[in-house]
Amino acid sequence: MGWSHEVTPSKRLLHGRNRIVRRLIWVVVIIAGYEIIRRGLEISPLALPPIVEIGSAFFAGFGEGDLLQQLVRSLILIAAALAAGAGAALGLALLSVRRSFFAELIDGLVAIFHPLPGIALLPIVILWFGTGTASLLVIIIHSVLWPMITNLTAGLRGVSPTQIMAGKNLGMGRSELFFRILLPASLPYIIAGMRIAWARSWRALISAEMVFGAIAGAGGIGWYLYSKRVFMDSAGLFAGVVLIILIGVLVEDVVFRRIQRKTVERWGMER
Amino acid sequence: MGKQQNRQYFFLIIALVLIAPLVLGFLGCGRESDPQTHSAGTKSGKQPVLRIAEQYGLAYAPLSVAKARGLVQAELPGWRIEWKQLGNTAAIREAMIAKDLDTGFMGIPPFLIGWDRGMKWKIFTGLSQAPLGLVTWRSDIRSLEDFDRDDRIALPQPGSIQHILLSMAAERSLGAPKAFDSRLVTLNHPNGMQALLARRDITAHFTSPPYLMMELATEDMHEVISGQEAMGGEFTFIVGTVTDEFADRNPEAVKGLERALDRAMTILAAGGGRKELAAGFNLELPEIESYLDHPDLVYTTEVQGLAEFLDFMLRHNFIRRKPEEKEGVSGLLWAGATK
Amino acid sequence: MEERIIFSAERIVKYYQNGETGVPVLSNISLKLKEREFVCILGPSGCGKSTLLRVLSSLEKADSGTIALDGNEITGPGPDRMLIFQEQDQLFHWLSTRSNIHLALGKTGTQSEQEREKQTTALLRQFGLQEAGDKFPHQLSGGMKQRAAIARSLAAGPRILFLDEPFSSLDAMTREHLQIFLLDLWKRRNLTLLFVTHDITEAALLSDRIIIMNAEGKLVKEVENTLSRPRDRDGTDLHKFTAVLRQELSHNPGL
Structure with a gap:
């Protein structure tokens, strides 16, 4: 009973099998549209490769392990950088919220670096860190850190003072207050920050990989795209792009939506 | 049930509304890049256009000199010469596929890869031999x-x-x-x-x-x-390529470009054009001169090493397409070329 | 009733900084609470009642003055004095009602997990929150939220409960229910309560003693509430007493 009145028709539409079916219909529509346009226009198959070739390049990429291997490499890098970036952002955000002395410095750093694209830093990063994984991590962390700080600071500042007092009243110490009150209370902001961070880091990583190239053949999904490009394997190129889209949708849907539904929405904290 | 069906129609309509501009967009693109409006101006009565990918680097010096001194324009009166800057070889190839570019300059292997993948294009000139x-x-x-x-x-x-x-x-x-x-x-x-x-x-x-x-x-x-x-021998570093579409319609323009490059090479060989290059590369004159005087840096329209590259790349599966039996590598060269 | 003093505050002074000069919010406040006493502080909105309660529970620092529990001076916050806030967001909204209560129980510490679960269930039942145990705060009504907040505070095992206009944002019916509920709770559990309100009837209905606070943050008058319990909200005795209180309040400027 308690739940049933919460599930409005629009929510039911968004969740469950209905949505998957509708999505599949869309995919079919888009694929069919693509193929019709391609055939109708007599465009070079290098510009618009047949869907069958894209499909077989996609599965071949998984079968031969190259695409999968590059993808795994990229995702591991992202996960590591997201964790490091989120940790650093949390520390800096806390510092900024707790000590107004640092707040100005951190706000300043965010104002300077937030709008700076990671790729613009590439030449400097190469000089400092070389061309290895370290540089990639630096570029991804850069793309993650600043939006995370912005969001976390807003989240921590937005925690209800009543709840903080209630926590203190219960005798919570500093760390308990942080983990039991501040962190869960700012979760909507943390999730929002993670979403931005993920989107940004995914983009930063792929573009960095495309510039960076491969080390010992391992260059991630961006490198996969780039190598398909230089060898003019258009079907492979499209397959890579399709994979990037799929990953984007999957992370958004499976990871973030699920976390959102299990926490923020369940707690009635939707912003 | 009725509601459910209504909803499905709704989504179908949305789908069509969304797909329609996509289709029209593609059609529009197709029309825009139709070569008739752009390059083959001789037929449409508009001013004909030659679109060249401009590149920087010592190996491209004849191109830079030809541009700086207006040599291409001088050879092709009545033509509009468009110089386009593109990031790299892959971008040049892609622009040529998209019919956004008529001619581009690059190494022989990238040319062969494009040819292998079905690009309809030819080498019309060599540009330089260089020490690598x-x-x-x-x-x-x-x-x-x-x-x-x-x-x-x-x-x-x-x-x-x-x-x-x-x-x-x-x-x-x-x-x-x-x-x-x-x-x-x-x-x-x-x-x-x-x-x-x-x-x-x-x-x-x-x-x-x-x-x-x-x-x-x-x-x-x-x-x-x-x-x-x-x-294991001499080879051409940079070659000039042209799309079949353009070369077939405008052989005179390709020849004019070839002549302009030839003139630029003559100028360079005589020690000219160095100031323009220094300005273009943002380098000091003595530095440019020391590079240009390198004995292995030679500007010539001759194409060397094509067969060797083709053979090697075929043997090791960089490419799979073989030239026609009777033509051999000459089938990759533009038939109208003077040399 | 025992006459033992369990809580006392001595000469509490607090200023709020307003430009160069400080504005006094609490001017030299002293008060004592006897064990099992129900005391109401009655005063106009914005007179510093909430500040007083936060100072008494050490959630805010006073500029001077001391507080003592069982004769021992205390300086930091702790579950020995629990404060029920007026705000309805005092429950942790990421925890179910049950977990909110359970969290507070954890603080007192020595029982086994099983025992704590049992105690939580008992509290939920006592507070009529059996159905609400697995719900999250946003799914509770205003009255349920405040009941859950009181339950959580009691779970922490306080010596005294401070209540800061806990029922003021509820509708009239719910408020009356909760007033009766609180009285019942007070009697059954032998609680010591300091209850802040601006509602004269509420003060008259609930308290043993009423302290009147004026707009300058001074305690100006103490009135013993000798009405016999149980009291009738609509009875003439209560009406007479509220009239007296109103009289007292009107003597004081700013009310």
Whole structure:
């Protein structure tokens, strides 16, 4: 009973099998549209490769392990950088919220670096860190850190003072207050920050990989795209792009939506 | 049930509304890039246009001089000459596929890859022969055999002339053309040079002028193998390519471009055009001159090494398409070329 | 009733900084609470009643003055004095009602997990929150939220409960229910309560003693509430007493 009145028709539409079916219909529509346009226009198959070739390049990429291997490499890098970036952002955000002395410095750093694209830093990063994984991590962390700080600071500042007092009243110490009150209370902001961070880091990583190239053949999904490009394997190129889209949708849907539904929405904290 | 059906119709309508502009967009694109409105102006009565990809670098010097002195325009009165700047060889190829570009300049291997993949284009001229080389700072490395498992070699991209030359050298000295493929680091020339000079994770860099000269002018740097040694002979570094579509319709324009480049090469050979180059590259005159005076940097319309590259790339599956039996490699050259 | 003093505050002074000069919010406040006493502080909105309760529970620092529990001076906050806030967001909205209560129980510490679960269930039942145990705060009505907040505070095992206009944002019916509920709870559990309100009837209905606070943050008058319990909200005795209180309040400027 308690739940049933919460599930409005629009929510039911968004969740469950209905949505998957509708999505599949869309995919079919888009694929069919693509193929019709391609055939109708007599465009070079290098510009618009047949869907069958894209499909077989996609599965071949998984079968031969190259695409999968590059993808795994990229995702591991992202996960590591997201964790490091989120940790650093949390520390800096806390510092900024707790000590107004640092707040100005951190706000300043965010104002300077937030709008700076990671790729613009590439030449400097190469000089400092070389061309290895370290540089990639630096570029991804850069793309993650600043939006995370912005969001976390807003989240921590937005925690209800009543709840903080209630926590203190219960005798919570500093760390308990942080983990039991501040962190869960700012979760909507943390999730929002993670979403931005993920989107940004995914983009930063792929573009960095495309510039960076491969080390010992391992260059991630961006490198996969780039190598398909230089060898003019258009079907492979499209397959890579399709994979990037799929990953984007999957992370958004499976990871973030699920976390959102299990926490923020369940707690009635939707912003 | 009725509601459910209504909803489905709704989504169908939305789908059509969304797809329609996509279709129209594509149609629009197709029409816009129709060659008739752009390049084959002789038929439509509009001013005809020749679109050239402009590139920087010493190997492209005849192009730079031709542009700076208006030589192409002088050969093609009545034509509008459009110089386009594109990031790299791949972008040039893509622009030619998109019918956004009529002619572009690049190494022979990238041309062959495009031809293999079904691009309809030809080489209409050579542009330059240039010294290429594999440079290292490690005094213990004197030949390819001296590289360790952990030594990384930087070069522009797989399938580039540097990559093919390294593979050729590896076949020659180690008997294994892909010996270094797992030790390659892909970096463009400036980044590659920076990485080499940092002497950290890059052991050697396969590069071309002027980066080759700059690197070799640095302390401790030396050349492990030159491009000529790798190839086992002379070869053309940069060739001029043209789409069949353009060349078939406008053979006179291609010939005019060829003549303009020829004139630029004559000027360069006589020691002219150096001020323009210095200004264009933002370098001091003496520096440009020292590079231009390198004995291996030769500007000529002759195309050398095409058969060797083709043979090697076919043998090692970089490409699969074979030229027509009766034509041989000459089928890859534009028939209208004067040389 | 025992006459033992369990809580006392001595000469509490607090200023709020307003430009160069400080504005007094609490001017030299002293008060004592006897064990099992129900005391109401009655005063106009914005007179510093909430500040007083936060100072008494050490959630805010006073500029001077001391507080003592069982004769021992205390300086930091702790579950010995629990404060029920007026705000309805005092429950942790990421925890179910049950977990909110359970969290507070954890603080007192020595029982086994099983025992704590049992105690939580008992509290939920006592507070009529059996159905609400697995719900999250946003799914509770205003009255349920305040009941849950009181339950959580009691779970922490306080010596005294401070209540800061806990029922003021509820509708009239719910408020009356909760007033009766609180009285019942007070009697059954032998609680010591300090209850802040601006509602004269509420003060008259609930308290043993009423302290009147004026707009300058001074305690100006103490009135013993000798009405016999149980009290009738609509009875003439209560009406007479509220009239007296109203009289008292009207003597004081700013009310």
